[in-house]
Amino acid sequence: MSQDSSPAGGLGVALLGSELRVLFRRTRTIAMLGALAAIPILLAVAVRITTGGDSGRGPAFLGDITQNGLFVSLTSLVVAIPLFLPLTVGVVAGDTIAGEAGLGTLRYLLVAPAGRIRLLVVKYIGAAAFCLAGTLVIVIFGAIIGALLFPVGPVTLLSGQTVGVADYAGRMLMMALYVTISLLGLSAIGLFISTLTSVPVGAMAATIVLSTAAQILGQLPQLAFLQPWLFTTYWLGFADFLRSPVSFDNFQSNGLLQLGYVVVFGFLAYGRFATKDILS
Amino acid sequence: MPSGSVFGFLGPNGSGKTSTIRMLLGLTRASSGEIRMLGRTMPTSLAQVLPRVGALVEGPAFYPFLSGRANLLRLDTADRAAPGRTREARVDAALERVGLTHAASKKAHAYSLGMKQRLGIAGALLMPRDLLILDEPSNGLDPQGTREVRSLIGSLAGEGATIFVSSHLLSEIEQMCTHVAVMSAGRLMTQGPLDELRRQGVQRARVDTLDVDDAVRVLAGLGLDPAVSGSVVTAELPSDALPPEQLNQRLVEQGVRVRGFSVSGASLEDRFVDLTGEGFDVAG
Known part of the structure; x- marks a missing residue:
């Protein structure tokens, strides 16, 4: 707590504030958010300048964009989830501890003393904040560019009803929340891997490889028994928000699954980091 | 500490x-x-x-x-x-x-x-x-x-x-x-x-004199092992040697014309090397 002067006090709010400032002011983070913002922009511009209309190929909802600009955000999320979002989240989550160790600042944070558990929690919250920021950037830039380039109007849901713009915006925010939660398990894995090394690039690469591997495993019918346990299983399950009434089945299953990953890898990271000898 | x-x-x-x-x-x-x-x-x-x-x-x-x-x-x-x-x-x-x-x-x-x-x-x-x-x-x-x-x-x-x-x-x-x-x-x-660390080292007396030979004789007579370089005679002082002030007195009594007399501890460097060993392979 920034206003607390008692020696024992302070939950780490000041450290969390500092972590978020350092993370979001860093050129690398801004560049990654910029790249995520470019997805809906490129997509919308490409659709706008090719007048050929719907060829029936490409990601879901792509052809709908010309009728209603509100679909840009949705299509961009579908495009970003398998690769771009895990890529950027992998960079941030893999960098959490290993990045500090690589710079040598980890020993100074611990001597300050930041407290090892507090530092892990702060780092994880920072990574989670990036998941939310990345998702929101896609949704918001998608909405803006969609409104600029295409007509905007009431949206017909998958279940057939038509809802107004305000109702649809609420559904998009729910989807953003869903996607953010989907990425929390991957962030926890990245945090754990990050405690294993002082080479941040290694931790980032390992995290990204795992997210790709999990998606590939999820597509092999022979490994169907494994699929309920993969953290990627529900990644594209947000179409539920385009039905009325909204079904929360996927939301619940996804939340539970991600929570499981956060608990397991959170404890692994704690177990590793609490007793780790800091030599770098 | x-x-x-x-x-x-x-x-x-x-x-x-x-x-x-x-x-x-x-x-x-x-x-x-x-x-x-x-x-x-x-x-x-x-x-x-x-x-x-x-x-x-x-x-x-x-x-x-x-x-x-x-x-x-x-x-x-x-x-x-x-x-x-x-x-x-x-x-x-x-x-x-x-x-x-x-x-x-x-x-x-x-x-x-x-x-x-x-x-x-x-x-x-x-x-x-x-x-x-x-x-x-x-x-x-x-x-x-x-x-x-x-x-x-x-x-x-x-x-x-x-x-x-x-x-x-x-x-x-x-x-x-x-x-x-x-x-x-x-x-x-x-x-x-x-x-204290400085004192732990061997002390050394340094005599600057015109009568080098006499000084060597006197110091050797006191059981020391003097060494000569120019007009300066130096000798290590073991802990059981005469205290420096008496040493100086003896020299003067024996007619040695002492220009300068000083006692210094071993340099800290010597002491450091004593404790940690010589050469690059100290840590073994």
């Missing part, structure tokens, strides 16, 4: 100085034994002890993409005991203290080695500390920088802080410290006040 002292922690490279400091600060665990710091057992009391300790360990480390000032602000938020209200003022005071105010807004990657070293020391001074642990504080500094660090350490000690300085540079330790400990190959060879 007596409080208020400047304690030199001396040892050749690889003798275990940094490992000891890492264990003191709770960065690594000791495989056996007990560590006490500021009267508390470590690492169980880390959270209580560390806020009272400022440290520079294994060289300074910063976020290269942040300014010097932003680096210190960031470091200060990590200390739960550090009040947020005074954070900016304390950071500015620490920068002022190490003479980096003019470079405070420069990115840390643009700092020279000496500036980084000073910024690292500023990081240790963000809060009033009871104990400062400075690992090789003058590493990479030019002679002026070394002097500045030395005077900074002197003024901090004057304010009542206890300072623990590790170095492999003997001359540094000799100029700054009141107490000293010598490590070699992971073992503590000796510790105590600097003067």
Whole structure:
């Protein structure tokens, strides 16, 4: 707590504030958010300048964009989830501890003393904040560019009803929340891997490889028994928000699954980091 | 370590100085034994002890993409005991203290080695500390920088802080410290006040005289083993030899015209080598 002067006090709010400032002011983070913002922009511009209309190929909802600009955000999320979002989240989550160790600042944070558990929690919250920021950037830039380039109007849901713009915006925010939660398990894995090394690039690469591997495993019918346990299983399950009434089945299953990953890898990271000898 | 002292922690490279400091600060665990710091057992009391300790360990480390000032602000938020209200003022005071105010807004990657070293020391001074642990504080500094660090350490000690300085540079330790400990190959060879360590070495009498031969005769007659170079006769003084003042008296009584007479301890360097061994393979 920034206003607390008692020696024992302070939950780490000041450290969390500092972590978020350092993370979001860093050129690398801004560049990654910029790249995520470019997805809906490129997509919308490409659709706008090719007048050929719907060829029936490409990601879901792509052809709908010309009728209603509100679909840009949705299509961009579908495009970003398998690769771009895990890529950027992998960079941030893999960098959490290993990045500090690589710079040598980890020993100074611990001597300050930041407290090892507090530092892990702060780092994880920072990574989670990036998941939310990345998702929101896609949704918001998608909405803006969609409104600029295409007509905007009431949206017909998958279940057939038509809802107004305000109702649809609420559904998009729910989807953003869903996607953010989907990425929390991957962030926890990245945090754990990050405690294993002082080479941040290694931790980032390992995290990204795992997210790709999990998606590939999820597509092999022979490994169907494994699929309920993969953290990627529900990644594209947000179409539920385009039905009325909204079904929360996927939301619940996804939340539970991600929570499981956060608990397991959170404890692994704690177990590793609490007793780790800091030599770098 | 007596409080208020400047304690030199001396040892050749690889003798275990940094490992000891890492264990003191709770960065690594000791495989056996007990560590006490500021009267508390470590690492169980880390959270209580560390806020009272400022440290520079294994060289300074910063976020290269942040300014010097932003680096210190960031470091200060990590200390739960550090009040947020005074954070900016304390950071500015620490920068002022190490003479980096003019470079405070420069990115840390643009700092020279000496500036980084000073910024690292500023990081240790963000809060009033009871104990400062400075690992090789003058590493990479030019002679002026070394002097500045030395005077900074002197003024901090004057304010009542206890300072623990590790170095492999003997001359540094000799100029700054009141107490000293010598490590070699992971073992503590000796510790105590600097003067005491100096005295432990063999003393040597030095006689400057016109009557070299007579002086040699007298000293040899007293069971010493004099050596001559020009007009100077030197002899080691074993602990059972005559006290220097009587030695001088004998020389004069025997008609030796003494121009100068002095007794000096072995240089600290000799003592250091006695304790840690010769050559590059000291750590075995």
